[in-house]
Amino acid sequence: MGISQEVSFRLERLILDGGLAPGQKIPSERQLAARLGVSRAIIREALHELQGRGVIETQHGRGSFVASIVPATDDLEENSALLHLFAGHPRTLYDLLEVREQLEGQAAELAAQRATRGDRHSITKAYQALEETDPMSNAKPDHGFHQAIIEASHNPILVHVLNGLKNMMLLTVHASVANLNPRAEMRQLIMKQHKQIYQAIMAGRANAARKAAMAHVRFVQDSLRSLENQGAEVIRVSLNSGNFHENPTKRY
Amino acid sequence: MGISQEVSFRLERLILDGGLAPGQKIPSERQLAARLGVSRAIIREALHELQGRGVIETQHGRGSFVASIVPATDDLEENSALLHLFAGHPRTLYDLLEVREQLEGQAAELAAQRATRGDRHSITKAYQALEETDPMSNAKPDHGFHQAIIEASHNPILVHVLNGLKNMMLLTVHASVANLNPRAEMRQLIMKQHKQIYQAIMAGRANAARKAAMAHVRFVQDSLRSLENQGAEVIRVSLNSGNFHENPTKRY
DNA sequence: GGGCAAAAACTGGTCTGACCAGTTGGCAAT
DNA sequence: ATTGCCAACTGGTCAGACCAGTTTTTGCCC
Incomplete structure (x- = not known):
């Protein structure tokens, strides 16, 4: 050292x-x-x-x-690195939500088509937990619901991909819970969206499930963005260094 | 700053x-x-x-x-495990193509919206290489074309996800090239699809680009499936140790 | 040629002393 | 007492040197 x-x-x-x-x-x-x-x-x-x-x-x-805010690290995971990553580049949050919109939509569609009885049971349990929990408390039930759906897709690749993004997904779920749920009307809307996803999957309506899931993620995305535009601190937004758009992907 | x-x-x-x-x-x-x-x-x-x-x-x-930003999985071990899973379980090929359909569609859409001049140049170069190369020879130009599009999406999360799937993607590309390209009419169709994707991105027609990319992946998927139904050996399983561990995603 | 050790050419790690650029506080002129 | 300025802080950046590991090249010997 x-x-x-x-x-x-x-x-x-x-x-x-x-x-x-x-x-x-x-x-x-x-x-x-x-x-x-x-x-x-x-x-x-x-x-x-x-x-x-x-x-x-x-x-x-x-x-x-x-620094005034000593982290306290609610999850002792090392996702602090990811937190800083988001803090420095809030755009990444939206990048992730972009990808999530696709994958969650697909997961919901496949789940509606392929869910076994066991899957339906898991999803129902997760959904009920989601309804019963105080929404402001933590993001875990929310994430659990999505997770159950993903696993019901019976696509191991999809499961693997979303698993790899788990830490980051927890962050976006957390962001949505922390910023959106406290507002009553938002909470209502999100609850309703969850219900639509749940019912569509249970009814085996694949297309409806996909659309509901995609709409849900997009709603979160748009809401966070509009919150941000109102000056709220979605996730500590800093003025970024401009001009990252002319040579972004090229290597040395 | x-x-x-x-x-x-x-x-x-x-x-x-x-x-x-x-x-x-x-x-x-x-x-x-x-x-x-x-x-x-x-x-x-x-x-x-x-x-x-x-x-x-x-x-x-x-x-x-x-440092590996998305910790836990995403590394060599997990990937090789999935590769084994792949080899023994051809259905995984279609699982991957399912996911690819979504992500490539999204990548094409975003590329059409966000590509810089540099990106357009890279994509064009890759496309030309694709046209000039003997299609039966190898899968690299094909993969390079898709790669250029993905990078032009300017979504780091998407890039990372597809990067993590790179090995497997190379396999699916290889499968498609090896099985589909030798058939003249197939090769024509695939060439045409590539052209449509390329032109849509260059013209900035986001929706058309998405649809073209998704149609392309779906076409490969359907073609391989129908080939398989005719008894053809879609993917040559490389010699591997049998020794199957239960698959990590605990499905099936 | 093949094997192997010395040496050169990298890599990051540390030090020095200088100068630029904001912030602060005191002191003098008003 | 207020204003204005200047000196003495603070961090920010630079240049060049040398130390300490690692990798690659060299060149000798067998």
Whole structure:
């Protein structure tokens, strides 16, 4: 482990152990360098790492400060990396929803066609859990409902693909639950959409199931977007660096 | 926003857009510095930030590598397991084609809407290579054409998903090329379909592009299925160890 | 030729000292 | 007391040097 890592760990522990409170100013880079006996470049690299982890925030000319919101990590998963990914590039959230619209639509269609009795039972159970749970509490029932449908599609490739996106999907579900559900009329609409999906699958109406599922994802997408346009913080949106549209996919 | 942040965003964007795949080595610090016209210190600070977010991993003396963003699955093990599943279970071929129908349709639609000049050039090049190559020879031009379209969709999630399915996609493409192309009338039809996809994207006709792409995949699907019903051996199973584990997705 | 060790040519890691660019606070002129 | 300016902070960027690992090339020996 290099010195840079060591320094960032030391600083992080200092902060987490309470030596430095949230919002408090961290010693200047030059002071830290002198005190820890390393060059300022090392200090800066360590601070950037902590910055990447969201532990500190830096302001030009003023100093670095302990971030106010220490994550607390509700899921001890390492999806914090993904969270930052979304935080830095909110567009990715919509990219994912774009893909989800297709795949969930297909899953619902296939589920309507292929669901076995066991599948129907699983889906029904998940749906009931969804109805009974306090919507604001957490996103798990919501995700469970979608998951049951996906598995009922009996397409292992589809299951695999959506499984690989699971962590990210949980985030989008979380975003929708956290931002949309608190608004009563939104919650009503989403409930209704879930019901339509559920009934269409149970009735074996494949096309209706597909359309309902796609409409549901699209509704979430549009709602989040309009929320964002109203200035709400869907997921911490930052001004992005412009001009990513001229050389986006090309490699070095 | 400082240059350092901008650099880290740019790198992240590159990675997300699929220009750099997980596990791939990113250019050396000195190369990046020269290429982006900034000092090496800046590059190092940006890399440390990405490191803090878990986007990249660095090894002394070797280089920095893109971390697998979608953790858990998505890697070699899972893929090879699916490959085995594929070999022993031809139905999986159709499962994959089912999913491909959706995703390629979406990719074509988005490409028609979002392709930059550079994208159009790449697609055109791939299309020309496709026209000029002996169709029976190999599947690479075919796959390259689809790949160019996917990248032009500018949806990093979509790129990642289809990238994860790349090995299997190559197999389906190979199956289609090997079984369908030798038949003259089939080859004609497929050529025509490719042309329709290409023209629709170039003309920016999103809906037509989607439909053409979906029709193409569905055509391959139906053709293979009818071939199979005639008793032909659609996919040659490569020699593999029998030894079947129960399939990971616990279906069937 | 084939095998193997030395050496060159990479890679990231650290240091130094300089200068630019925002922020802040005090002190002087009004 | 208010205004305005300047000095002393702060972080941001740069250049070049050297250390420390890894990979590739070289060139000798058998």
